[in-house]
Amino acid sequence: MISQIAKKEMLEMRRDGRFQVASAIVLGLLLVSLGIGWQQYVSVNRQHEMARAETREQWLSQGKKNPHSAAHYGVYAFKPKSPLSLVDRGADQYTGVAVWLEAHKQNEFKYKPARDANTLARFGDLTASSVLQLLVPLLIILMSFSSFAGERESGTLRLLLSMGIAREKLALGKALGVAGGLGMLLVPAALIGSAALVLASDSGSFVANLPRLGWMTASYLLYFAAFVGISLTVSALAKSARLALVCLLGFWIFNGLAAPRLFSDVSRTVHRTPSSFAFSQRMDGELKKGFDGEALKKKVMAQYGVTSMEALPVNFLGISLKAGEDHGNEVYDKLYSELWDTFEAQNRLQQQGGVVAPLMAMRSVSMGLSGTDFAQFRDFSVAAEKYRRVLNDAMNDDLKNSPKTEGPYMADEKLWSKVPEFAYVMPEVNVVLGQQAWSLGLLVLWALGATGMAGWAATRRLRAE
């Protein structure tokens, strides 16, 4: 009986020209956005791969030079793009995906597509995630706002209810009808998307990303279920189909446009970040304070039990550079973790928005699982910074222990190859799920709450007229 109701709903949708046009548009945009995502993913990955090989090659073949110059020569580190980033580009466009690692410098992020906009970026934010998060809910609303209200208005609801059908079955049938209609659209898109994922990733990374893909699918389904539930609830309660549509569009605008704007403004007001000018000014100020060179000399002489600098068995330059680097690191660590903690506080506050707007929860989960959220950007930056220090320490250590000769000391490939290549592994899915627990929980609550509400409204509040 439930399946009969669902089938009839789908049959009506299929025969409704407006629905066909709307779903064709959404499907088209979804496929185009997946195509753009795929193109970007492949091209960025290819560039990374080439640049990675090149940067390593250049590092190894930089020839004989002083280790400190080598540290200044610098290397690039690349944030690996998860294949799922073709669904959700997240914050990558703004944070960048490559970092320049050089002595004395932290967080020189490069390749921010939002800045170096190419032709495709002109499509703005057309990503599969924005289609899924904004347009699919709109389609759900268009599919279901008249579910009950429209039947009541046309009078078929009277006939339907006189058949003696249990209302919970009616509600379930209608919900499944919407789900089926949505499935006609999303299943092909999901298959094409998965095919794109397989093509975009080597077999190993595809398998490695399956848990993320599974969780992502599940969380989008929860998000859609919430919208089906909300739409059916409003349709069952509203006096007319038109009123139901107006209410639902109001919620859609709040959820998709007003709430994100509101929470982002509020979070930036509550947790202020310094302007980049103010930040670098403060950074320069702190760095200029420097460290006490004379005190260091005394300390080192005492450590080696000598009374003059000339008598030191080691190259003081290496020690002093290391001390300078340490001091810089201290300043960087302090200022950057302050800055990043502020960003994180902003993000947390925005996630609270999921309580009133499911989009806020969905967006956070989607970026998290795509590996393009702020937390994973920070994780990558920390790893890159650690690597920079390993590299610099290796250079400074070598300099410190270098023989005291007349001319400048030169190291060669033997030293360069001692520094391992930078390798970053994305956090396990469990780590992401831990970070997203709050938002995932909210999505579950939205889905359960909204579908439960729809059941309640259809069984207890649905009037024949």
Added chain:
Amino acid sequence: MLQAIGLSKSYGAQTALDGLNLEVKPGEIFCLLGANGAGKTTTINLFLNFIEPTSGLAKINGLDVASDALETKKYIAYIPEQVSLYKNLTGLENLDYFATLASGAAVEKSRLVGYLREVDLPSGAEDRKVSTYSKGMRQKIVIAIAMAKQAKALLLDEPTSGLDPKASNEFSQLIRKLAGNGTAILMATHDLFRAKEDGSRVGIMRQGRLRQVLNTDEFGHADLERIYLEHMHD
């Protein structure tokens, strides 16, 4: 089969139905007559449990419709005043859908087509979308739905309004046949002629009150019109 006990419905100060006592036995056709706004549709809505009574009870097969909403609907079929179907589905698809929901299981196509022949829907029309139907054709589909339900009681709200004389006559024959098989029928109508022809009894309503109940074999056509008008004028 159908029973109203002191059944009343008020909308604020407006009394739509005032202490209706009525019983329709199996095999009986009871016609409710009355001016617009007399309370006929209200009575039927109360039997369908679409509205709650202000006081009193509506019973179907001995069960209170308010407490056994789902069970009591199994015994009844209903033809609404405004006949509406799913426009984008064909007549046969509409019939199939409602018949399936009513019986809880799929109904064979041949049986469904049989009902459509019985209500005299032009052959070939069943595969056209309902949006291309005339009002009478839609009505015939709804009658076929009621027949497919094989209910013990029928609630009909002006079922022949808009039907051409031939169709209206055929409809009369149909419900007489159903009554002959033991179906209890409650029909609201403005058609005095049909009420006299088909009804076992007629009830004349005004302003929510059932003013008089007559056995149709105790008077002629002209008498009914006179009695009806008398009630409307005082």
